[in-house]
Amino acid sequence: AQSVTQLGSHVSVSEGALVLLRCNYSSSVPPYLFWYVQYPNQGLQLLLKYTTGATLVKGINGFEAEFKKSETSFHLTKPSAHMSDAAEYFCAVSSSGNTGKLIFGQGTTLQVKP
Amino acid sequence: EAEVAQSPRYKITEKSQAVAFWCDPISGHATLYWYRQILGQGPELLVQFQDESVVDDSQLPKDRFSAERLKGVDSTLKIQPAELGDSAMYLCASSLPRDRGPYTQYFGPGTRLTVL
Numbered sequence: 001a002q003s004v005t006q007l008g009s010h011v012s013v014s015e016g017a018l019v020l021l022r023c024n025y026s027s028s029v030p031p032y033l034f035w036y037v038q039y040p041n042q043g044l045q046l047l048l049k050y051t052t053g054a055t056l057v058k059g060i061n062g063f064e065a066e067f068k069k070s071e072t073s074f075h076l077t078k079p080s081a082h083m084s085d086a087a088e089y090f091c092a093v094s095s096s097g098n099t100g101k102l103i104f105g106q107g108t109t110l111q112v113k114p
Numbered sequence: 115e116a117e118v119a120q121s122p123r124y125k126i127t128e129k130s131q132a133v134a135f136w137c138d139p140i141s142g143h144a145t146l147y148w149y150r151q152i153l154g155q156g157p158e159l160l161v162q163f164q165d166e167s168v169v170d171d172s173q174l175p176k177d178r179f180s181a182e183r184l185k186g187v188d189s190t191l192k193i194q195p196a197e198l199g200d201s202a203m204y205l206c207a208s209s210l211p212r213d214r215g216p217y218t219q220y221f222g223p224g225t226r227l228t229v230l
Contacts, residue, residue: 004156036221041223041224041226042223042224043118043120043205043207043221043222043223043224044157044205044207044221045221046218046219046220049218090156090157092156100145100162100209100217100219101147101159101162101170102157102159102219104156104157104158105156106154106155106156107154107155107156
């Protein structure tokens with residue numbers, strides 16, 4: 001069975017500081033990994049995804065994530081936080097062997113302080 | 115830019131009543147998903163359609179929930195009767211069909227259900 005663990009339900013950073021949101025996954029088959037962002041009372045928007053190939057993935061709004069198979073991790077980073085980055089972030093895993101269903105982590109709320 | 119449409123955006127109902135949510139996926143997307151997101155948690159898949167066929171409804175509480183996608187385009191999710199524990203955000207997503215690897219799932223704005 002696949003699962004996702006997001007370490008830290010709340011992360012607070014100052015504007016301009018590095019953002020690091022942690023995600024570890026469990027999968028018996030090669031995983032496909034995703035990061036989504038959700039603003040209050042809205043749906044989820046894809047930030048980036050890893051399927052195959054280059055392990056450092058760049059997404060929208062200056063975010064990037066690195067797939068590390070040995071550590072079963074897919075942490076999300078951004079060099080400099082902006083106030084508009086304050087939102088809920090979800091890591092998700094899917095596998096090539098199933099129907100494309102996403103298994104989500106519990107989410108991490110990012111707070112950006114001025 | 116094409117979007118997934120959902121209605122209503124908000125629904126308040128009393129327990130034991132029936133409720134229905136509607137989703138219109140992005141044109142051309144054959145795969146449609148319904149997720150439930152309880153406050154403070156990540157979304158969980160309720161049901162997945164490929165065209166008009168259900169391919170995964172293993173987490174759908176079938177005693178009270180039903181979903182249909184009769185013409186393989188828009189979809190309706192129904193709850194009857196609603197229970198207090200059904201209060202959640204109901205998200206619809208769509209994607210192209212899978213050939214190799216997963217296609218991106220595009221999410222609608224969701225329907226926030228409150229059961230009193």
